[in-house]
Amino acid sequence: MNSNPVLNIGIFGLFVVVTLVVVFRASRNTKTASDYYAAGRAFTGPQNGIAIAGDYLSAASFLGIAGAIAVYGYDGFMYSIGFLVAWLVALLLVAELLRNTGKYTMGDVLSFRMRQRPVRAAAATSTLVVSFFYLLAQMAGAGGLVALLLGITNKAGQAAVIAVVGALMIVYVLIGGMKGTTWVQIIKAILLIVGAGVMTLWVLGKYGMNLSGLLGAAADASAGKDVLGPGLQYGATGTSKLDFLSLGIALVLGTAGLPHILMRFYTVPTAKEARRSVVWAIWLIGLFYLFTLVLGYGANALVGAGTITSAPGGVNSAAPLLAEVLGGPVLLGFISAVAFATILAVVAGLTITASASFAHDIYANVIKKGVVEDKDAEVRVARRTAVVIGAVAILGGIAANGQNVAFLVALAFAVAASANLPVILYSLFWKRFNTSGALWSIYGGLTITILLILFSPAVSGKKTSMFPNADFDLFPLSNPGLVSIPLSFLLGYLGTVLSKEHNAPKYAEMEVRALTGIGAEKATAH
Amino acid sequence: MSTTESSSAGSDPTAPDPDAQKWIELQQSPDFVELRARLRKFVFPATGLFLAWYVLYVLLADYAHEFMATKVVGNINVGLILGLLQFVSTFALTTLYVRYANKRLDPAAEKIRTEVEGSAP
Numbered sequence: 132m133n134s135n136p137v138l139n140i141g142i143f144g145l146f147v148v149v150t151l152v153v154v155f156r157a158s159r160n161t162k163t164a165s166d167y168y169a170a171g172r173a174f175t176g177p178q179n180g181i182a183i184a185g186d187y188l189s190a191a192s193f194l195g196i197a198g199a200i201a202v203y204g205y206d207g208f209m210y211s212i213g214f215l216v217a218w219l220v221a222l223l224l225v226a227e228l229l230r231n232t233g234k235y236t237m238g239d240v241l242s243f244r245m246r247q248r249p250v251r252a253a254a255a256t257s258t259l260v261v262s263f264f265y266l267l268a269q270m271a272g273a274g275g276l277v278a279l280l281l282g283i284t285n286k287a288g289q290a291a292v293i294a295v296v297g298a299l300m301i302v303y304v305l306i307g308g309m310k311g312t313t314w315v316q317i318i319k320a321i322l323l324i325v326g327a328g329v330m331t332l333w334v335l336g337k338y339g340m341n342l343s344g345l346l347g348a349a350a351d352a353s354a355g356k357d358v359l360g361p362g363l364q365y366g367a368t369g370t371s372k373l374d375f376l377s378l379g380i381a382l383v384l385g386t387a388g389l390p391h392i393l394m395r396f397y398t399v400p401t402a403k404e405a406r407r408s409v410v411w412a413i414w415l416i417g418l419f420y421l422f423t424l425v426l427g428y429g430a431n432a433l434v435g436a437g438t439i440t441s442a443p444g445g446v447n448s449a450a451p452l453l454a455e456v457l458g459g460p461v462l463l464g465f466i467s468a469v470a471f472a473t474i475l476a477v478v479a480g481l482t483i484t485a486s487a488s489f490a491h492d493i494y495a496n497v498i499k500k501g502v503v504e505d506k507d508a509e510v511r512v513a514r515r516t517a518v519v520i521g522a523v524a525i526l527g528g529i530a531a532n533g534q535n536v537a538f539l540v541a542l543a544f545a546v547a548a549s550a551n552l553p554v555i556l557y558s559l560f561w562k563r564f565n566t567s568g569a570l571w572s573i574y575g576g577l578t579i580t581i582l583l584i585l586f587s588p589a590v591s592g593k594k595t596s597m598f599p600n601a602d603f604d605l606f607p608l609s610n611p612g613l614v615s616i617p618l619s620f621l622l623g624y625l626g627t628v629l630s631k632e633h634n635a636p637k638y639a640e641m642e643v644r645a646l647t648g649i650g651a652e653k654a655t656a657h
Numbered sequence: 658m659s660t661t662e663s664s665s666a667g668s669d670p671t672a673p674d675p676d677a678q679k680w681i682e683l684q685q686s687p688d689f690v691e692l693r694a695r696l697r698k699f700v701f702p703a704t705g706l707f708l709a710w711y712v713l714y715v716l717l718a719d720y721a722h723e724f725m726a727t728k729v730v731g732n733i734n735v736g737l738i739l740g741l742l743q744f745v746s747t748f749a750l751t752t753l754y755v756r757y758a759n760k761r762l763d764p765a766a767e768k769i770r771t772e773v774e775g776s777a778p
Contacts, residue, residue: 205725212743218747219704219707219751343733344732346731350732360725361718376719379712379715414748417747417748420744640680642693646692648766648770
């Protein structure tokens with residue numbers, strides 16, 4: 132393909148310069164913990180909604196889903212639907228109540244009426260694990276993208292670019308804190324949605340604005356494979372069908388347990404603004420997934436599934452290749468830059484979440500027992516943690532280079548749905564819930580999910596596995612959600628009823644505050 | 658950590674903590690009971706409904722390939738229509754909830770909050 136590395140780097144460089152200026156300007160008021168973690172809670176609902184879309188529409192959504200639809204047809208569309216419908220869980224059950232009861236992290240909500248230290252340690256552990264899986268997925272995507280866009284095919288060169296992306300991300304997080312990161316996500320979301328929208332209209336224009344015509348062309352290009360109906364990727368055997376169901380459940384229940392999404396609800400001043408942000412996010416994300424449907428089938432019809440799978444980035448290269456066919460090197464450069472920006476913004480969001488959870492939950496409340504000698508210490512720890520996490524992300528990204536991006540993200544969703552969602556729902560809605568239930572559910576869910584992944588065909592036993600030559604795939608499904616999510620709910624229940632602890636007054640306080648917003652953290656004025 | 662030890666040190670440990678008492682009274686007040694009922698009356702059935710509809714869709718896509726591949730108009734098949742209806746139902750439920758929350762939840766929450774915190778923000 133005619134990728135022009137200089138042009139691609141130029142457009143991406145422009146994005147970096149513009150966002151760095153914005154981050155510097157935004158950082159002037161970043162002083163307190165509330166500024167650093169929650170941007171002073173001063174974003175409006177619509178602003179936060181756009182940022183959520185920017186945080187959520189990761190490289191996996193953009194490159195992964197468009198690619199999956201281009202290659203597997205209808206089965207790829209399923210990801211979009213799960214990722215979107217999942218937002219109803221966040222809207223109806225989580226966003227507002229969470230905003231009213233916490234300060235910065237998931238640990239705040241869980242520890243409200245439980246024993247602080249064990250629960251915060253557990254919440255921080257699962258936050259770090261989910262963030263790590265998600266980070267790996269994004270950084271692995273960066274490697275493939277580099278190969279495609281900059282023409283760098285040797286692993287050492289790709290590793291160098293991954294390191295540069297990681298270093299840039301650390302700079303954003305250190306300088307800008309949550310406010311700077313949020314602005315990067317807002318800018319990136321707008322570029323991504325506009326770029327995808329233009330490509331969608333362009334593709335549809337080629338078929339006289341007729342979706343049926345586009346689908347027909349995709350079907351014709353796929354020579355006998357039914358890309359319009361379900362089953363191409365997951366329909367082969369009884370096990371693969373169960374895998375599809377398991378994936379579907381993890382997708383719809385994972386979103387409301389993703390720590391970097393939960394943390395975004397703290398950047399607005401009130402629960403009502405949190406609700407408005409989710410509404411904005413739902414409309415933008417839904418719109419974007421409708422675009423990817425057209426882009427996926429468009430890439431199938433105009434580029435061809437064979438060309439896509441044999442390109443350097445594999446399935447993930449569908450959207451960039453389509454951009455090149457449509458608009459030549461300039462559109463390719465723009466879309467590539469947006470894809471890089473996507474990885475950068477999402478990785479920054481994950482890093483700030485993971486570092487906040489470590490500094491706020493583990494350092495300030497577990498190690499220092501809530502008594503931090505000076506107020507800047509916690510933020511200082513958070514900044515240092517961000518550097519460490521950034522370094523881990525770079526190394527992990529280099530190691531995971533070449534893994535399937537959408538799949539790695541699906542695993543992060545499975546962990547989030549198993550280890551986080553049950554405790555969040557129990558703690559907001561079940562008055563009997565207690566420390567022991569929370570610990571059973573978090574650690575149990577985490578352990579079960581990771582063991583099932585470890586012994587799944589995703590890790591060993593198949594040609595597509597991480598270790599194709601080893602053979603310890605004792606569990607038949609690649610997606611553990613179908614087993615791990617119900618088990619985590621069950622463990623949370625059992626742990627609760629087997630312990631006598633029950634703090635009725637504290638639950639009364641939590642419930643009243645969750646529903647009315649009494650005593651909720653206010654925005655800081657600057 | 659319990660509220661009892663944080664508030665009344667030195668006094669009779671079995672004496673009810675005044676702060677805790679305040680929250681329990683608030684929780685049992687008719688206004689709050691009504692607010693909680695309104696919230697749960699909407700979000701629990703709505704969650705059940707959209708999850709059931711989503712799982713039904715996934716099961717159809719998983720186990721009813723021929724039905725989903727049935728063409729309806731041109732190349733647009735049942736599967737695509739049901740998939741797009743998932744988008745429609747998500748947008749619709751979002752809009753319904755916002756309308757319900759603005760009308761039925763926010764004023765009730767506001768009323769309790771003002772009574773407790775005073776009218777100043």
